[in-house]
Amino acid sequence: MxxxxxxxxxxxxxxxxxxxxxxxxxxxxxxxxxxxxxxxxxxxxxxxxxxxxxxxxxxxxxxxxxxxxxxxxxxxxxxxxxxxxxxxxxxxxxxxxxxxxxxxxxxxxxxxxLTALRTGATSALAAKYLAPEGARTMAIIGNGAQSEFQALAFKSLLGIDKLRLYDLDGSASRKCAKNLAGMGFDITICSSGHEAVEGAEIITTVTADKQYATILTDNMVGSGVHINAVGGDCPGKTELHRDILLRSDIFVEYPPQTRIEGEIQQLAADHPVTELWQVMTDKAAGRKDAKQITLFDSVGFATxxxxxxxxxxxxxxxxxxxxxxxxxxxxxxxxxxxxxxxxxxxxxxxxxxxx
Amino acid sequence: MxxxxxxxxxxxxxxxxxxxxxxxxxxxxxxxxxxxxxxxxxxxxxxxxxxxxxxxxxxxxxxxxxxxxxxxxxxxxxxxxxxxxxxxxxxxxxxxxxxxxxxxxxxxxxxxxLTALRTGATSALAAKYLAPEGARTMAIIGNGAQSEFQALAFKSLLGIDKLRLYDLDGSASRKCAKNLAGMGFDITICSSGHEAVEGAEIITTVTADKQYATILTDNMVGSGVHINAVGGDCPGKTELHRDILLRSDIFVEYPPQTRIEGEIQQLAADHPVTELWQVMTDKAAGRKDAKQITLFDSVGFATxxxxxxxxxxxxxxxxxxxxxxxxxxxxxxxxxxxxxxxxxxxxxxxxxxxx
CATH class of the missing domain: 3.30.1780.10 (ornithine cyclodeaminase, domain 1)
Known part of the structure; x- marks a missing residue:
C-alpha cells in the first residue's frame, strides 16, 4: 500500500x-x-x-x-x-x-x-449448509443493532425474503422494519416470540441481555427448523431452553470457545457437537433430513x-x-x-x- | 478529553x-x-x-x-x-x-x-531497590535501540554517570556514545564483555539475538553486583550462563510469564524467585548485603x-x-x-x- x-x-x-x-x-x-x-x-x-x-x-x-x-x-x-x-x-x-x-x-x-457485517455473513454462511432447502421465511427475535445485518445476509446468501420480527421493545421491531423497507422483504411485526416463529424455517435469536434467558422455549421449535443462535455469546448469557439443545444437532465454530460462551455452556462438557469447518470440508454431515433441528450455536470466532x-x-x-x-x-x-x-x-x- | x-x-x-x-x-x-x-x-x-x-x-x-x-x-x-x-x-x-x-x-x-522508555524506567526502578548503594558505574552489554534509554533511566533514578559500553558490533557502541554525548556521562567503549564489567556495580545486558546466548559467563560476575538482564525475553532467548543464576538472588515481575520467557527458563520450574512488587511493598527483602549478587530477570510485563x-x-x-x-x-x-x-x-x- x-x-x-x-x-x-x-x-x-x-x-x-x-x-x-x-x-x-x-x-x-x-x-x-x-x-x-x-x-x-x-x-x-x-x-x-x-x-x-x-x-x-x-x-x-x-x-x-x-x-x-x-x-x-x-x-x-x-x-x-x-x-x-x-x-x-x-x-x-x-x-x-x-x-x-x-x-x-x-x-x-x-x-x-465490520463485526455486525461478519456476524451476519457467518450466520448466513452456516445456514447455507444447515438450513432446510428452499427456506424463505426467517423469524428474528431481538431486533437491535445486529438484526438488519442478519436479515440482509440471509437474503443475499439464501434468498430469505419473509421476515417475522419480534422484540420485547416494539420500537426496536419498528426500527428494524423501517430500515429494511424497500429492500425486497415481506415483513411482519409480531407481538410474541410464539407468533414470530409461526411458519419460519429459520429462527434467528439475537438478543443482548447478559443473563441466562429463555428466548425460545421447547414448544416453540417445530421439527425441521434451523436455529441461528447469535445472542448467547459469553459465560452466563444464553437464549435457548436446554431442552431445545437436547433435540438439536449442534454446530459450532471452535468448540473450546463455544463450550465457555455458547448455548452449550448449559450442557455437559462432552456433549457431542459438530464443527462447522468439518461440514464445509465434507468431513462431517450438515443437515441430513427434513425433520432434523439444526442449531448453529454462534459465538463469533477470531478467524x-x-x-x-x-x-x-x-x-x-x-x-x-x-x-x-x-x-x-x-x-x-x-x-x-x-x-x-x-x-x-x-x-x-x-x-x-x-x- | x-x-x-x-x-x-x-x-x-x-x-x-x-x-x-x-x-x-x-x-x-x-x-x-x-x-x-x-x-x-x-x-x-x-x-x-x-x-x-x-x-x-x-x-x-x-x-x-x-x-x-x-x-x-x-x-x-x-x-x-x-x-x-x-x-x-x-x-x-x-x-x-x-x-x-x-x-x-x-x-x-x-x-x-514508549516501550523503550518504560523498559528503561522499569529497570532503573528495580535497581533502586536492588543495586548496591552508591552505585555510579554501569556496564551496558548490547548497545542497540534500548541502550540509551537504559542509560538515561539509571542516571535519572540512581545517579549512574559512568558507562562502560560493549557490543559485538563496535559501531553500535559508537552510536550509543555519540547519542549520549553531553548528557553528563563519563563513557568508555570497551572491546569485550570482560572489559566492560570491570569496576561496574551494575551490569545491564540488553542484546537482541533470538537464541540461547551467553553474554555473561560466570567468571565475569563479581560479588555485590546488580545484574539487570533485559535482553532475554522469550522462550529460547537467554543471555546469562546458568551458573550466574545459581549464585544470584533472582527478582522477577510476574513469575508465570518470567518462567516461560526469562533467564530462569534455564532453571527448574520451582527455583525460588522473589517478586518485585513484594520487595516494593516490604513483603520480601531486596538487597540484604554488599556481597550479594542481585539479578533482575526482566521480561517486561503488561502492568x-x-x-x-x-x-x-x-x-x-x-x-x-x-x-x-x-x-x-x-x-x-x-x-x-x-x-x-x-x-x-x-x-x-x-x-x-x-x-
Whole structure:
C-alpha cells in the first residue's frame, strides 16, 4: 500500500460506511461470506485460541487473535449491555492485520460496523449448509443493532425474503422494519416470540441481555427448523431452553470457545457437537433430513474477524477509502531509536533558528 | 478529553517524540517510573495473565492485556530480530487504554518509543531497590535501540554517570556514545564483555539475538553486583550462563510469564524467585548485603505498559499532543447501527442533489 514504513492504513468509521455503501451492503455481505468460507475451508492452517476475556460486573473486554502463518489478525471488542441506556453501543470493536514475517501492522480498522457485517455473513454462511432447502421465511427475535445485518445476509446468501420480527421493545421491531423497507422483504411485526416463529424455517435469536434467558422455549421449535443462535455469546448469557439443545444437532465454530460462551455452556462438557469447518470440508454431515433441528450455536470466532480484515484490506487499493496513520517508529537506522528522538529535537529547533 | 463518542485520542510517533521532548527525556523517565512504581505497589488489584504470544520461525507477535478494574490496557508488540537487516525495527508496538465500565477505548498510542522508555524506567526502578548503594558505574552489554534509554533511566533514578559500553558490533557502541554525548556521562567503549564489567556495580545486558546466548559467563560476575538482564525475553532467548543464576538472588515481575520467557527458563520450574512488587511493598527483602549478587530477570510485563498508557493519557490535556481518531461507530440511537449506515448514504447523496 505504501513504502513509508511508519505508516499503517487506517479505516475510520466514516471510511467503513463509505466502503460498505460503495461496494453495496448485499454485495459486501456476499463477498465477505466468501472470504469467511475460504478461511473455514483451510481451518487447520490457523493458530487458534479461545478469545482472551477480561470480565467486569458491567461487561467484558476481549482480544481475539489468530494467524494463518502469513498474516496475524486480532480484534478488540467489548460487550456492555447496559451501554445502550447511556447512549453508547453495546459492542464496539476495532482490529489489526499484521505481517507475520516482520510483525508490522498492515491495517488498522474500525470493526463495530465490520463485526455486525461478519456476524451476519457467518450466520448466513452456516445456514447455507444447515438450513432446510428452499427456506424463505426467517423469524428474528431481538431486533437491535445486529438484526438488519442478519436479515440482509440471509437474503443475499439464501434468498430469505419473509421476515417475522419480534422484540420485547416494539420500537426496536419498528426500527428494524423501517430500515429494511424497500429492500425486497415481506415483513411482519409480531407481538410474541410464539407468533414470530409461526411458519419460519429459520429462527434467528439475537438478543443482548447478559443473563441466562429463555428466548425460545421447547414448544416453540417445530421439527425441521434451523436455529441461528447469535445472542448467547459469553459465560452466563444464553437464549435457548436446554431442552431445545437436547433435540438439536449442534454446530459450532471452535468448540473450546463455544463450550465457555455458547448455548452449550448449559450442557455437559462432552456433549457431542459438530464443527462447522468439518461440514464445509465434507468431513462431517450438515443437515441430513427434513425433520432434523439444526442449531448453529454462534459465538463469533477470531478467524471470521481475520477474514473480514483480509477482505477490507483487499478493498483499500481500489477504493482509496483509508487514511495513513503515523503508528510505527521508523528511525533511519533501525537500532537508533534514541537518535531518531534526538534528530526530532533538532528538526523542531532548526526552523525556529532559521526564522 | 472529548464529548464526541466516536473519537479516540491518538498519539502518533510524531506526537510521542514531541511529548518526550516537551517533557524532557529524563523527567519523562522519572515520572513514568513513578507511575510504574504506583502500579507495582497495588499489584494485587490487577487482573494478570502471561502475554499471549503467536510465534513464527522469524519472530513473535504478542498481546499484553491487563486491568485494574477501572481501566483496561493492552499492548501489541512484535519481536523480529532479523528485521534490522531489512531496515525495520526489531520491536514495534502500539497500545490502547480503555474504560472498563463502558468498554470504550480512551487512548490509542504508538508504543515503540514508549516501550523503550518504560523498559528503561522499569529497570532503573528495580535497581533502586536492588543495586548496591552508591552505585555510579554501569556496564551496558548490547548497545542497540534500548541502550540509551537504559542509560538515561539509571542516571535519572540512581545517579549512574559512568558507562562502560560493549557490543559485538563496535559501531553500535559508537552510536550509543555519540547519542549520549553531553548528557553528563563519563563513557568508555570497551572491546569485550570482560572489559566492560570491570569496576561496574551494575551490569545491564540488553542484546537482541533470538537464541540461547551467553553474554555473561560466570567468571565475569563479581560479588555485590546488580545484574539487570533485559535482553532475554522469550522462550529460547537467554543471555546469562546458568551458573550466574545459581549464585544470584533472582527478582522477577510476574513469575508465570518470567518462567516461560526469562533467564530462569534455564532453571527448574520451582527455583525460588522473589517478586518485585513484594520487595516494593516490604513483603520480601531486596538487597540484604554488599556481597550479594542481585539479578533482575526482566521480561517486561503488561502492568508496566498499563502504567505507561496511564502516564501518556495524563499528559494529553496539558500538551494537546494528540489527534482525534474516528474509531468508534456512534449511531444517534445506539441500537440503530444499520440506520447510521443508511443515513450516511443520504448524507452523501443529498449534497449532490443540492448543487
Amino acid at each position: 505504501t513504502a513509508k514504513l511508519n505508516v499503517v492504513p487506517f479505516v475510520s468509521v466514516d471510511s467503513m460506511m463509505k466502503l460498505v455503501l460503495t461496494v453495496g451492503v448485499e454485495k459486501f455481505l456476499t463477498e465477505l461470506a466468501g472470504y469467511i468460507e475460504e478461511d473455514f475451508l483451510r481451518w487447520e492452517s490457523f493458530d487458534k485460541t479461545p478469545r482472551i476475556a477480561s470480565h467486569s460486573s458491567e461487561g467484558v473486554i476481549e482480544l481475539m487473535p489468530t494467524s494463518d502463518g502469513k498474516m496475524y489478525g486480532f480484534k478488540y471488542v467489548n460487550g456492555h449491555p447496559k451501554n445502550t441506556r447511556e447512549g453508547l453501543q453495546t459492542v464496539t470493536a476495532f482490529g489489526v492485520l499484521a505481517d507475520v514475517g516482520s510483525g508490522y501492522p498492515m491495517l488498522l480498522t474500525e470493526m463495530t460496523i 471470521e474477524d481475520f477474514s473480514a480484515l483480509r477482505y477490507v484490506r483487499d478493498q483499500l487499493r481500489a477504493t482509496g477509502l483509508y487514511e495513513e496513520l503515523d503508528l510505527l517508529a521508523d528511525p533511519d537506522e533501525p537500532r537508533d531509536l534514541f537518535g531518531m528522538l534526538l534528530r526530532a529535537e533538532q528538526a523542531v529547533a532548526k526552523p525556529q533558528m532559521a526564522t | 472529548t464529548a464526541k463518542l466516536n473519537v479516540v485520542p491518538f498519539v502518533s510517533v510524531d506526537s510521542m517524540m514531541k511529548l518526550v521532548l516537551t517533557v524532557g527525556v529524563e523527567k519523562f523517565l522519572t515520572e513514568l517510573a513513578g507511575y510504574i512504581e504506583e502500579d507495582f505497589l497495588r499489584w494485587e488489584s490487577f487482573d494478570k495473565t502471561p502475554r499471549i504470544a503467536s510465534h513464527s520461525s522469524e519472530g513473535v507477535i504478542e498481546l499484553m492485556p491487563t486491568s485494574d478494574g477501572k481501566m483496561y490496557g493492552f499492548k501489541y508488540v512484535n519481536g523480529h530480530p532479523k528485521n534490522t537487516r531489512e531496515g525495520l525495527q526489531t520491536v514495534t508496538a502500539f497500545g490502547v487504554l480503555a474504560d472498563v465500565g463502558s468498554g470504550y477505548p480512551m487512548l490509542l498510542t504508538e508504543m515503540t518509543i 508496566e505498559d498499563f502504567s505507561a498508557l496511564r502516564y501518556v493519557r495524563d499528559q494529553l490535556r496539558a500538551t494537546g499532543l494528540y489527534e482525534e481518531l474516528d474509531l468508534l461507530a456512534d449511531p444517534d440511537e445506539p441500537r440503530d447501527l444499520f440506520g447510521m449506515l443508511l443515513r450516511a448514504e443520504q448524507a452523501v447523496a443529498k449534497p449532490q442533489m443540492a448543487t
